[in-house]
Amino acid sequence: MSVAPNHHPPAAAADPAEPGTLRLSGRWTLRFANEIGEALRASPDGIVRVDARAVERIDTLGVLQLLRHADRRKLDFDHFEFRDDQKSLIAAIEDVHDERPKPERDTGFKAALGRLGHAVVDNGREVAALVAFHGELLVKLLRLFKEPSRFRLTSTVHHMEQVGLDSAPLVALLSFMVGAVIAFLGAMVLRDFGATIFVVELVNAAFLREFGVLLTAILLAGRTASAFTAQIGMMVNREEVDAIRVLGLDPVDLLVIPRVLALLAMLPLLTFIAMIAGLAGGMAVGAFTLDIPAVAYFARMQEMMETRHFVVGMVKAPVFAVLIALIGCLEGLQVAGTAQSLGERTTSSVVQSISMVIVIDALAALWFMEMDY
């Protein structure tokens, strides 16, 4: 490209021959915004006419600056002269120009207090909405028994594949690794007592009671709740959910129930896979580094396995499933039209579901311990 250094900066000089006349020249464009400001500030007092006919180029910013200058110096804009080819631009801008001070944004202590108040109210609303949504879901689930035609089998199976089958490898791999880590950890402590073999009980109890279901739920909260929110939120943004409503269909039937049922079916199955993989991880560490042969490990595992651990782990799975699916869908339905809202809701759904899973798991652990089960 040919770059010619022909940028004449804007200039404003009083005409010595004609006192009271300011002659403008150069380029009065956005590029020279600061130079324009300086030239105008430095212009002498006692000006009554401004001659801008020698200006090379002028754009909206140049005209705006001249208008402001005229306002500040109390000049009559009718005494500004422009070339004919510039006049339409000047007229267009003069038509719409007026003074309007920029509104101040309050950033003080009061504003911070206000934000805090709004946050508290919003959180309260969120909790109420979740409870109400849970109620709505239960009512509409019961309605399915009366009107089975509302049930969407294809959609449910599709989501079962997406949330269940597709995440099985990931769940298995991560559980295997955590199982191995727990075995190492146990061995490190138990070796000092010469009780390395108790690693088997440790891994058994840890995975059947807690980690199998907890790992699965956290993984699905990250992987599935966010997907649900994004899918449904995008549909809200594109008015698809409104279209569902005006067609006389129910978004809960169409979008929420298949997702809830899919997760309800798949999370316990994935939990089972996680338990098996975790136990296998423990066994692998036992066989390869703790000198417990696989056969011995397996025999001990079978001997010490208690059904109650398995039950404690498994009963939590459906609770987590409903929780994750509900939060994911509800956040999706609350998306409000913008890309930013979609992002905020997706984050919120992951944060909410993971924290709820951990809180409920902790409460359940306390309860089972107190019940001596």
Place this chain on the structure above:
Amino acid sequence: MPAATMQTLDGVVIGDAPLIRVRGLVNRFGDQLVHDGVDLDVRRGEILGVVGGSGTGKSVLMRSILALRSPEAGEIRLLGVDGRSRDPVQRRHIERNTGVLFQDGALFSSLTVGENVQVPLKEYYPELPDSLRYELALLKIKLAGLPADALDKLPSQLSGGMRKRAGLARALALDPPLLFLDEPTAGLDPIGAAAFDELIRNLQQALGLTVFLITHDLDTLYAICDRVAVLADRKLLAAAPVAELETLDHPWVQEYFNGPRGRAAREAT
């Protein structure tokens, strides 16, 4: 007048050459050939309307010119530089001197209208004082025909027609000499569409713009376009004033201009 013939844009001498010059453009989606040797000139200071049936690649042509997609073959010269160049200096030159209005405005949904208009100003002229930038944004919004209180609204709070006006205000933020409009009147009611046509015409004259305008709207063609380019059969069939196109012997052109809607639009002018 010398300013018109030796116009320069930030040091790039363009002279009399067309602002946009496309030669032998080829675009392909998989097996489907959309453009097979499209040639097009957009002259300085004109409003060029681009028409064509659905799927003839009007938007693809615009996206190719703007380097939003890279065509299979062809030469594009834009504002005196190579439009396909990846050189950051040349890209910046092109981006600073073009304004684009996408179909639904493409406003940033998390920013207010005023902030949307200020985005290009902030990016290219960070040294501009806040108050001046704010006033400039307000001016652009009012030039685009929006009330001043639209400034603090979010795009989701505006109607479709207002969103287009806000998009136009953002496209005009840097006073670009070249403006691309993708179906500016689509989705507007007839009164709003006529007002938007007039707005484009007025702004084009006041700001000395060159406009590349994709449209389906026959009224727009008759009301404001200096020339109309017809895309059909994967080529640019013709680029001429509307009156000449009506006589062109091509089935699509005949049906388009001499169908009931075409006749109505012609009689309205």
